[in-house]
Amino acid sequence: MLSVQNINVYYDKIHALKDISFEVEQGELVAILGANGAGKTTTLRALSGLLKPTSGSIQYLGEDISKQEAHKIVSLGISHSPEGRQIFSRLSVYENLQIGAYIRKKSDNIHKEIEWIYSLFPVLKERESLPAGALSGGEQQMLAIGRALMSKPKLVLLDEPSLGLAPLLVEKIFEVIQTLKDNKITVLLVEQNAYEALKIADRAYVLETxxxxxxxEAKDLLANQEVQKAYLGG
Structure with a gap:
């Protein structure tokens, strides 16, 4: 589904991604792990068109999307739940979900999609008329993921979905990610919680500088002594 070949990305003069290559097969859950500053978020921003690689290629379903604009990439079936949630705080929960469906045709029944999001995150149904800024951090993260799913993506990019959340909410977020996998939605997951990510991922890539x-394979990386020492506290 996704083939990234030797991409390089710069922030001004800072060389953030250096000849990165990886692949994601349809239906897989692939994790990208690494310390702060390793390039994880930059990788997702390049995939979703928010950053443009200076070289290399990003092939999605056989089409090179490395120069495509972000809104075009969404229409091709890639959706991005960004680090830091970035919800529209003054709009209601319901309006945030509607915005996630902006590429859908008016004839589409987005209400059915919203009800599915509410089945994944029942608390959003309870809060649907509240301003999104009034939600807790965990609820905002649920909303960010729900908004990303409203475009009916084939590939979902999740950036640090468990960051800063209480353990019970982390458990809930990973349950939902597992549900997406069970529903054959392809997921590329950036996550600092390496243990939880590797438990549910098929494969993983570890970035460093x-x-x-x-x-x-995720199970092999879980058993890897270098990974255990660096990311799993072992």
């Missing part, structure tokens, strides 16, 4: 340092 803008390069792919390790990659392999």
């Amino acid at each position: 803008g390069r792919v340092k390790l990659h392999g």
